[in-house]
Amino acid sequence: MLKCYDCLEDNKDSEAVGVCIVCGKGLCMEHIKQVEFPMKGGYPLPHVTLKKELPRMMCRECIDATLGEDMCV
Incomplete structure (x- = not known):
């Protein structure tokens, strides 16, 4: 088991x-955080914003490194 x-x-x-x-x-469960990203579809153009944000699971270190400390998660 992981x-x-x-x-x-x-x-x-x-x-x-x-x-x-x-x-x-x-x-x-204590260390995983759910972050919702607005998703855009379409390649290469046109880009269409999806109607619903997709949940993504991240650790606190990666949230801080990629999204910054100003994000509320």
């Missing part, structure tokens, strides 16, 4: 419920 990477760094043993879409590390 273990939570962040918990293992703290000498805890927790099962992962998902993986970060950026770095790929396994995360438990």
Whole structure:
């Protein structure tokens, strides 16, 4: 079974419920965060904004690195 990477760094043993879409590390419910991105479809043009945002799972480190600390998640 996949273990939570962040918990293992703290000498805890927790099962992962998902993986970060950026770095790929396994995360438990305590460490995984859902981030909704507005998605655009169409290649190369025209770009169409999808009617519903798609949820993505990320770790706190990748949220801070890609979206910045100003994001509310």
